[in-house]
Amino acid sequence: MAIIQAAKGTYDVLPRDAERRGILESQVNRIFGGAGYRRIETPVFESTELFARGVGASTDIVQKEMYSFDDGGGRSLTLRPEGTAPICRAYVEHGMHKLPLPVKFWYFGSFFRAEQPQKGRYRQFWQVGAEAIGAGAPETDAEVIVLLAELLDAMGVKGTRLRLASLATPETRVEYRDELTAYLRAHESELSPEVRARIDLNPMRAFDSSDRATQALMADAPKLLDRLGPDDALHFEQVRRLLDAAGIRYELDPTLVRGLDYYTRTLFEFTSDALGAQSGVGGGGRYDRLIEQLGGEPTPGIGFAAGVERILLAGAEQPIAPDPVDLLVVVADRENRDHTVVGFELTREARQAGLAAQLELMGRSLKSALKHADRIHARYVAIVKDQETATLKEMDSGQQHELEMAGVIATILRGSRLV
Numbered sequence: 001m002a003i004i005q006a007a008k009g010t011y012d013v014l015p016r017d018a019e020r021r022g023i024l025e026s027q028v029n030r031i032f033g034g035a036g037y038r039r040i041e042t043p044v045f046e047s048t049e050l051f052a053r054g055v056g057a058s059t060d061i062v063q064k065e066m067y068s069f070d071d072g073g074g075r076s077l078t079l080r081p082e083g084t085a086p087i088c089r090a091y092v093e094h095g096m097h098k099l100p101l102p103v104k105f106w107y108f109g110s111f112f113r114a115e116q117p118q119k120g121r122y123r124q125f126w127q128v129g130a131e132a133i134g135a136g137a138p139e140t141d142a143e144v145i146v147l148l149a150e151l152l153d154a155m156g157v158k159g160t161r162l163r164l165a166s167l168a169t170p171e172t173r174v175e176y177r178d179e180l181t182a183y184l185r186a187h188e189s190e191l192s193p194e195v196r197a198r199i200d201l202n203p204m205r206a207f208d209s210s211d212r213a214t215q216a217l218m219a220d221a222p223k224l225l226d227r228l229g230p231d232d233a234l235h236f237e238q239v240r241r242l243l244d245a246a247g248i249r250y251e252l253d254p255t256l257v258r259g260l261d262y263y264t265r266t267l268f269e270f271t272s273d274a275l276g277a278q279s280g281v282g283g284g285g286r287y288d289r290l291i292e293q294l295g296g297e298p299t300p301g302i303g304f305a306a307g308v309e310r311i312l313l314a315g316a317e318q319p320i321a322p323d324p325v326d327l328l329v330v331v332a333d334r335e336n337r338d339h340t341v342v343g344f345e346l347t348r349e350a351r352q353a354g355l356a357a358q359l360e361l362m363g364r365s366l367k368s369a370l371k372h373a374d375r376i377h378a379r380y381v382a383i384v385k386d387q388e389t390a391t392l393k394e395m396d397s398g399q400q401h402e403l404e405m406a407g408v409i410a411t412i413l414r415g416s417r418l419v
């Protein structure tokens with residue numbers, strides 16, 4: 001019969017991969033937890049409307065990449081493609097504005113987008129992220145960026161670059177869009193056909209064109225960064241000063257666009273040249289209008305998300321120590337059901353005493369059980385001889401000793417050499 005494989009664009013996190021993820025999770029806890037961010041996890045599915053309203057109906061995510069389904073009662077649900085809108089929903093739903101502000105969260109979970117799978121791009125992927133809600137001060141923007149830089153550094157992510165921009169307010173953006181569209185229309189004959197066809201749909205896309213003539217024209221095009229209102233400009237300047245003071249290098253990129261509609265003001269993205277085409281490790285920005293758009297009081301917010309797989313792909317291979325095994329319990333005569341009970345109980349009591357203990361479960365002979373103990377790096381093997389006695393063997397030294405059953409755990413806990 002044909003075997004069944006994981007669905008396209010999904011993959012298994014095997015125990016050996018889980019270990020590196022565990023390290024990443026504990027680094028997030030250390031770095032973000034230390035700065036007052038606390039863990040939050042929202043449901044894997046939400047009402048489709050949350051993303052349509054929050055992420056933006058015209059984005060690629062909402063138009064093409066959502067896994068949406070009917071819940072059987074005529075309501076449309078969607079597997080979460082991102083975490084910011086759900087966290088803002090939770091913030092409003094739980095009245096968290098009453099908590100001491102800002103409310104700072106971190107999260108680590110799986111997300112879903114119907115994208116074409118390739119290296120570093122999956123249909124189910126994990127993100128680690130953080131959101132700081134309630135604070136509009138530019139220090140918050142810099143804090144989030146500095147902490148993310150620290151996380152990438154702690155994970156040994158190589159070849160990172162930080163791109164930075166400001167998207168101003170939606171009102172400024174509308175004015176700018178008109179100005180850019182007029183500029184493109186005035187130079188239509190010099191544009192590549194693709195860009196020309198998309199002038200009205202998304203004029204910003206012209207900045208990404210690989211066509212030479214278009215690129216030359218875009219070098220002189222009006223830039224949003226030069227059109228910031230006085231408050232937005234001041235905010236952006238302060239974010240830059242703080243990043244300079246923190247020694248974080250960045251490039252201003254007036255063409256930076258991210259596929260979510262909720263951004264205002266600061267926008268940033270870390271890339272790594274250790275990754276292939278999917279070079280974005282993590283990014284984020286400010287979303288000062290999002291909570292209001294979801295029915296809450298006007299509340300500023302800023303955050304980021306980074307791809308767990310991409311951090312691990314671009315990160316250093318930390319040497320992973322094998323899981324410690326303090327004790328392997330082997331029952332010499334497995335046919336004797338009383339002895340088996342004694343072995344089972346010894347293992348259980350060893351665990352209760354805080355030891356990492358395993359019972360031999362495969363019916364191995366004594367000889368192959370000892371080989372197995374070597375393979376799993378067990379420190380001790382206890383061979384249950386009868387109901388009262390066991391032989392305790394220290395694997396490193398090869399020394400062994402007959403002990404009363406009650407003395408086995410105490411001897412290991414003392415860590416004493418057997419004599």
Ligand code: HAM
Binds near residue numbers: 129284286303304309
């Ligand atoms: P995003 O840029 O859409 O932002 O995703 C963040 C990161 O998730 C990307 O930089 C990438 O590393 C990873 N990622 C995205 N799609 C995939 C995929 N199909 N396979 C593997 N990794 C992927 C957000 O999601 C925003 N919620 C970030 C944010 C938080 N903005 C403010 N707060």
